[in-house]
Amino acid sequence: MIATLARPSADHPVLSALLARPGPAVMGVLNVTPDSFSDGGRFFDPGQALAQARRMIAEGADIIDIGAESTRPYGAPQPVSAEEELQRLRPVLAAVAALGAPVSIDSMKSAVVAWALEAGAGIANDVWGLQRDPDMAKVIAAHNAPVIVMHNRDRADPAIDIMQDIAAFFTRSLDLASRAGIPASHIVLDPGIGFGKTxxxxxxxxxxxxxxxxxxxxxxxGASRKRFISSITPSEPDQRLGGSIAAHVLAARSGARIIRTHDVAETVQALRVAEAIGDRS
Known part of the structure; x- marks a missing residue:
């Protein structure tokens, strides 16, 4: 049974601005890692990372999501220390934030999130939904920041009812958020496509x-380039644009308010065309 909370709202100015438009906001992915499953470290160099952020904003990205540790929804990445993550972020984050679009910090470490929120990021994006790092919720509350709470599991279990698992996970995360003092209106929920799931x-x-x-x-x-697409039509990550767009357009139709993608221009175009056609129906 899925718990019922208040109607969707966003009294935080960053979220309010992002959710004010009738269609979903588009979040562009910026991986400053050498081993991302999706783009193979193309933007590990700070100059390339900044250029990519500029490109995505020009293409219509409403948010730039910066991550400095590969979380690989499948496979086993090498753990990265907080200091290594910060070394990758320091030459990039403030410069990207200066471009003007809101920046989210994609990290599961509270120390990294704390630094990023002080360095110019406006949103925390936790792939463990406040449940892995015991200090995450209080760090986000202390900075009065919005947070993206993502569902995750250590491993996929094909025997479970995944929707029940997601609902139970979110209920725990929302309790942690409430105890830490994060208002419900500062929270975005992410079902974690590809993470801990078949x-x-x-x-x-x-x-x-x-x-x-x-x-x-x-x-x-965030269905961009995920493995489930290859299970339907065998393909490598950079060959999954069509499947990513199909999933995102349908997600928007089902109520998604933010779409996270590696392919900003194509996703913006697809969402706007779908919205225009929907307005005529």
Missing amino acids: PEQSITALARLGELRTFGLPLLV
């Missing part, structure tokens, strides 16, 4: 995304 479970989470609207909070979907 391809079939990722497809189910997308197909039943609308069920999560009963939480009364904005939803983010």
Whole structure:
């Protein structure tokens, strides 16, 4: 059973601005890592990273999501220390924030999130939904920042009801947020497509995304280049644009308010065309 909270709202100015438009906001992915599954370290160099951020903003990105540790939704990446993560972020984050678009920091470490929020990031994006680092919720509360709470599991279990698992996970995360003093209106929920899920479970989470609207909070979907696409049409990550767009357009139709993508221009175009056609129906 999915818990019901208040109607979706965003009294934080960053979220309010992002969610004010009728269609979903687009979040551009910027990986400053040498081993990302999706772009192979193309933007590990600070100059290349800044150029890519400028490009995505010009293409219509409403948010830039910076991550300095590969979380690889499948496979086993080498753990990265907080100091290594910070070394990768220091030459990039403030410069990207200076471009004017809101920046989110994609990290599971509270020390990294604290530094990033002080260096110019405006949103925390935690792939463990406040449940891995015991200090994460209080750091975000102390900075009065919005947070993206993502569902995750250490490993996929094909035997579970994935929607029940997502709902139970979010209920725990929201309790942690409340105890730390994070207002519900500062929270965005992400079902974590590809994380701790079989391809079939990722497809189910997308197909039943609308069920999560009963939480009364904005939803983010990041299906970009994920493995479930290859389970339908075998392909490498950089060959999954069509599948990514299909998933994102359907997610927007089901109520997603933020779409996280590696391919900003194509995603913006697809969402705007779908919105224009929908307005005529």
